Amino acid sequence: MKKINNPTRNTWSEILKRPTQSFADIEETVKGIFKEIQQKGDVAVQKYTSLFDGSTSVNSLVTKEEMEEANALVSKELKMAIELAKNNIFKFHEAQKSQKIEVETTEGVFCWQEKRPIQKVGLYIPGGSAPLFSTVLMLAIPAKIAGCTEIILCSPPNKQGKINPAILYAANLCGVTKIFKVGGIQAIGAMTFGTETIPQVYKIFGPGNQFVTVAKQVATQFGVGIDMPAGPSELLVYADVTCVPSFVASDLLSQAEHGSDSQVVLVTTNKEVLEAVEKEVYLQLEKLPRKEIAAQAIEKSKLILIENEQLALELINEYAPEHFIICSKNEEFFINGIQNAGSVFIGNFTPESAGDYASGTNHTLPTNGFAKTYSGVNLDSFMKSMTFQKITEKGIQNIGKSIEIMAEAEGLQAHKNAVTLRLNKVN
Ligand SMILES: NC(=O)c1ccc[n+]([C@@H]2O[C@H](COP(=O)([O-])OP(=O)(O)OC[C@H]3O[C@@H](n4cnc5c(N)ncnc54)[C@H](O)[C@@H]3O)[C@@H](O)[C@H]2O)c1
Ligand SMILES: N[C@H](CO)Cc1c[nH]c[nH+]1
Numbered sequence: 480m481k482k483i484n485n486p487t488r489n490t491w492s493e494i495l496k497r498p499t500q501s502f503a504d505i506e507e508t509v510k511g512i513f514k515e516i517q518q519k520g521d522v523a524v525q526k527y528t529s530l531f532d533g534s535t536s537v538n539s540l541v542t543k544e545e546m547e548e549a550n551a552l553v554s555k556e557l558k559m560a561i562e563l564a565k566n567n568i569f570k571f572h573e574a575q576k577s578q579k580i581e582v583e584t585t586e587g588v589f590c591w592q593e594k595r596p597i598q599k600v601g602l603y604i605p606g607g608s609a610p611l612f613s614t615v616l617m618l619a620i621p622a623k624i625a626g627c628t629e630i631i632l633c634s635p636p637n638k639q640g641k642i643n644p645a646i647l648y649a650a651n652l653c654g655v656t657k658i659f660k661v662g663g664i665q666a667i668g669a670m671t672f673g674t675e676t677i678p679q680v681y682k683i684f685g686p687g688n689q690f691v692t693v694a695k696q697v698a699t700q701f702g703v704g705i706d707m708p709a710g711p712s713e714l715l716v717y718a719d720v721t722c723v724p725s726f727v728a729s730d731l732l733s734q735a736e737h738g739s740d741s742q743v744v745l746v747t748t749n750k751e752v753l754e755a756v757e758k759e760v761y762l763q764l765e766k767l768p769r770k771e772i773a774a775q776a777i778e779k780s781k782l783i784l785i786e787n788e789q790l791a792l793e794l795i796n797e798y799a800p801e802h803f804i805i806c807s808k809n810e811e812f813f814i815n816g817i818q819n820a821g822s823v824f825i826g827n828f829t830p831e832s833a834g835d836y837a838s839g840t841n842h843t844l845p846t847n848g849f850a851k852t853y854s855g856v857n858l859d860s861f862m863k864s865m866t867f868q869k870i871t872e873k874g875i876q877n878i879g880k881s882i883e884i885m886a887e888a889e890g891l892q893a894h895k896n897a898v899t900l901r902l903n904k905v906n
């Protein structure tokens with residue numbers, strides 16, 4: 480872990496750079512694969528599934544038999560754990576439903592806003608390095624609550640052409656319509672353009688590695704919506720003397736183990752805290768089954784000692800972490816001051832893993848600084864707001880003159896006429 484002592488502000492952006500490849504590094508690869516998918520459909524998808532995932536299976540659609548097999552393979556214990564998580568995620572997202580907003584802005588002028596589900600959605604479930612069946616819950620539950628009618632799912636197969644049974648079990652439990660054994664850039668391309676087998680969708684959701692994330696960003700150039708860039712996991716912890724160093728270390732390692740390109744950062748004003756956490760990280764790392772992956776992320780991670788809490792807060796807002804843990808006696812200061820973070824975890828007994836699995840909040844969150852502008856997945860991600868208006872004769876009399884004047888001032892006579900004709904009728 481790299482220790483950094485009181486970095487000056489002009490060094491922050493360099494220190495806080497993410498260890499992933501840039502958009503430009505990957506864009507051309509994505510565009511090449513997308514072009515082939517547009518031209519050759521399933522054949523191109525199969526070619527890249529074989530190249531990147533080593534699966535030569537021809538049929539990408541998961542069959543009823545495969546679903547039944549998966550159901551039998553998932554243990555009762557795991558099914559019960561999934562049930563608890565599902566209930567909490569459902570409760571939190573169901574509560575995000577909002578009411579129709581209706582306002583009579585001027586007498587006789589009625590404006591209202593209502594939400595409608597996005598009809599066709601595609602969910603991407605990562606499966607390259609770990610089968611993230613928890614992500615199925617995070618995406619399919621709000622999609623169902625929103626009322627999306629076509630919910631398809633893509634996830635990479637293993638070399639035997641199979642998807643992890645827990646992913647299939649969770650998908651079935653949450654009402655996913657169709658599941659396809661396709662991952663990476665080729666999955667995003669297939670959902671963007673549609674193939675003979677995989678339907679085109681209106682919006683693509685879900686996290687993934689840097690290839691998936693860039694592919695989603697490129698997909699927007701072809702008219703598909705995306706939730707947000709949700710790439711390699713990140714965690715920033717602010718800790719003071721009230722923290723438990725072993726807890727902090729366990730949180731840092733929890734995100735480091737996602738991938739060698741994960742990024743974890745500790746910020747503190749206390750040298751002893753910094754050293755105690757560092758020691759704990761290396762102690763715990765030794766015992767992890769995914770030690771090699773986590774070690775690569777830890778090697779690039781940062782331990783930042785900073786002068787005071789105000790500066791710490793400014794640095795954290797500049798970094799805009801996907802996950803932000805606050806372990807401080809001044810937690811209110813950080814809660815009130817945090818402007819840019821995907822999801823915030825407060826106190827010694829709130830591990831980030833709780834949000835990853837079962838507390839109820841969504842774990843599909845913006846990375847790479849996108850927390851400055853994007854929200855994490857929530858119920859509204861699966862809906863659009865539509866506005867409506869109805870104007871009475873009295874209403875057009877009340878606002879018509881203003882519209883005529885404004886239209887004339889913009890030089891748009893036809894706009895003015897649309898009002899004048901009506902005013903002539905009612906006056
Ligand atoms: N931000 C979030 O909300 C969030 C949530 C969960 C997971 N994640 C992140 O998701 C990621 C999951 O990554 P993963 O790799 O395990 O699974 P993945 O499913 O995202 O990616 C695997 C796919 O990547 C493609 N691929 C691999 N190497 C390639 C190459 N050289 N060129 C082109 N394509 C290639 C393959 O097609 C493969 O199917 C992790 O980085 C994790 O941190 C983020
Ligand atoms: N931490 C990930 C989001 O960055 C989500 C996840 C799923 N499973 C475990 N973790």
Ligand SMILES: [Zn+2]
Binds near residue numbers: 712733734737835
């Ligand atoms: Zn995680």
